Amino acid sequence: MSDQRPESAGWFADVDPGDLDAGAAAIYDQTADLPRDWPAEAVRTGFAADEADYYDALHEATLAATREAVEKRERSDDKQLTHAVRAMDDAERTANELAERLAEWAGVFDRDVPGGVGGAREVAAWTPETPAEERVVSLAERVVDLDDERAELRSFVESHAPDVAPNLAEMAGPVLAARLLSLAGGLESLAKKPAGTVQVLGAEDALFAHLRGRGSSPKHGVIFTHEYVRGTHPDHRGSAARAFAGKLAIAARIDYYSGEFKQSVHDDLTERMATIREREVSQ
Amino acid sequence: MSPTLPSGVERRRFDGRDRLATRGDPVYGEPQDDEGWRAWDAGRSKLGAMLELGMDLGIDGDDGVLYLGAASGTTVSHVADFAGPTYAVEFAPRPTRDLVGVAESRPNLFPLLKDAREPETYAHVVESDLDCLIQDVATRGQATVALRNREFLAPDGRLLAAFKARSEDVLSDPAEVFDDVLDDLRAGYEILETQRLDRFHDDHLAVVAEPRPEGSE
Numbered sequence: 283m284s285d286q287r288p289e290s291a292g293w294f295a296d297v298d299p300g301d302l303d304a305g306a307a308a309i310y311d312q313t314a315d316l317p318r319d320w321p322a323e324a325v326r327t328g329f330a331a332d333e334a335d336y337y338d339a340l341h342e343a344t345l346a347a348t349r350e351a352v353e354k355r356e357r358s359d360d361k362q363l364t365h366a367v368r369a370m371d372d373a374e375r376t377a378n379e380l381a382e383r384l385a386e387w388a389g390v391f392d393r394d395v396p397g398g399v400g401g402a403r404e405v406a407a408w409t410p411e412t413p414a415e416e417r418v419v420s421l422a423e424r425v426v427d428l429d430d431e432r433a434e435l436r437s438f439v440e441s442h443a444p445d446v447a448p449n450l451a452e453m454a455g456p457v458l459a460a461r462l463l464s465l466a467g468g469l470e471s472l473a474k475k476p477a478g479t480v481q482v483l484g485a486e487d488a489l490f491a492h493l494r495g496r497g498s499s500p501k502h503g504v505i506f507t508h509e510y511v512r513g514t515h516p517d518h519r520g521s522a523a524r525a526f527a528g529k530l531a532i533a534a535r536i537d538y539y540s541g542e543f544k545q546s547v548h549d550d551l552t553e554r555m556a557t558i559r560e561r562e563v564s565q
Numbered sequence: 566m567s568p569t570l571p572s573g574v575e576r577r578r579f580d581g582r583d584r585l586a587t588r589g590d591p592v593y594g595e596p597q598d599d600e601g602w603r604a605w606d607a608g609r610s611k612l613g614a615m616l617e618l619g620m621d622l623g624i625d626g627d628d629g630v631l632y633l634g635a636a637s638g639t640t641v642s643h644v645a646d647f648a649g650p651t652y653a654v655e656f657a658p659r660p661t662r663d664l665v666g667v668a669e670s671r672p673n674l675f676p677l678l679k680d681a682r683e684p685e686t687y688a689h690v691v692e693s694d695l696d697c698l699i700q701d702v703a704t705r706g707q708a709t710v711a712l713r714n715r716e717f718l719a720p721d722g723r724l725l726a727a728f729k730a731r732s733e734d735v736l737s738d739p740a741e742v743f744d745d746v747l748d749d750l751r752a753g754y755e756i757l758e759t760q761r762l763d764r765f766h767d768d769h770l771a772v773v774a775e776p777r778p779e780g781s782e
Binding site: 313355445545 | 660662672673677691694731
């Protein structure tokens with residue numbers, strides 16, 4: 283393709299008549315400042331024999347291009363998101379575990395090493411003097427790398443969750459949305475779960491203990507991490523978790539069956555949470 | 566009943582009731598008659614509701630149309646049945662998949678997965694001097710979308726928009742929201758007619774407008 287496209291050129295400007303792939307690519311790769319009478323221009327430049335011929339080519343090209351664009355956007359699908367959030371959790375757990383081992387070992391060298399990934403970052407900056415110190419510093423570098431990878435995975439989840447499940451991501455936040463998808467086994471199965479199940483996703487141990495007659499029923503699973511549940515007074519957390527889970531289940535269904543963003547469901551939840559939080563609490 | 570139906574749109578009897586209809590491949594399980602006419606459900610289509618209410622839309626068969634917010638193609642399928650070249654823009658991938666299916670049997674319907682707030686991403690595909698800009702996008706800044714896409718309209722073209730109050734502001738009174746939207750819209754359009762669609766769609770205002778000549782903004 284030439285680099286000297288005029289500022290406003292039609293999608294067909296650099297496309298050979300009949301080259302469907304190039305036409306389809308141009309529809310999504312190019313832009314123009316202003317529209318023009320493209321059918322007439324296509325006929326004038328010889329891309330099409332007449333306007334009917336132009337519209338036929340346009341129909342074929344838009345169908346092929348849009349079908350492909352849809353597939354591409356949908357391929358950033360719920361499975362990728364599930365893998366990413368699980369990998370993110372694994373990276374975090376492993377980084378912490380290695381950081382503890384590292385803090386214990388690095389302490390031998392008579393220096394004050396704080397635990398956790400922060401300590402590992404300090405150790406990674408040491409200049410090793412003995413073979414043992416070399417191992418310690420190298421291990422610290424791995425921990426830092428793992429923690430960086432965790433951060434990358436997190437930003438991947440944050441940018442892709444709204445594509446996969448716009449309403450769920452808006453309501454729960456991208457990371458919790460991805461966790462719910464991961465626990466349910468995908469958007470389809472989450473959309474088919476009743477709200478009561480969504481409420482206790484991630485609290486399966488407590489739920490089954492309760493069903494066997496030991497302990498009370500869990501009020502919330504992983505949705506506890508959301509401000510709506512955690513930030514509500516313990517007296518009303520059950521109500522908050524139930525209301526939140528109910529709307530999350532609806533959000534998942536909208537995302538699965540329609541895929542369009544629906545503002546009203548978010549407004550309903552905002553109002554409902556405000557009502558719950560206005561209730562009096564016991565002294 | 567209404568004198569303003571565009572050619573290609575008729576009232577036909579379905580199950581003993583007179584309903585709007587166009588001629589084309591069925592899309593969403595709507596009733597059909599033996600002559601290939603299919604009912605146009607005003608409860609599922611804001612443009613259908615505008616016709617049902619007898620608004621003067623100033624559109625006719627074979628008009629060139631840009632449709633913003635085409636969603637799954639329910640309404641745009643009817644538009645493509647009676648209009649000329651019909652460009653359908655939708656932003657969400659899932660409904661666009663259905664829209665592509667609707668376009669397969671309609672050679673004059675061109676589906677585009679694009680953001681209506683960024684017309685430069687489709688100005689190299691959508692032609693200028695169109696007769697009609699139909700807008701049904703549920704995003705904040707609906708007036709801005711109409712203004713940015715004015716460049717596709719012919720000087721005597723029409724904007725047919727359904728503005729949704731809740732997309733702009735949930736808490737304010739819809740009437741106030743609509744006043745603000747219309748104020749913004751006047752920067753580039755002459756407003757010809759407005760009507761609430763409440764009988765068919767809650768908190769929606771239908772607007773028919775004409776672009777103002779360049780430079781009078």
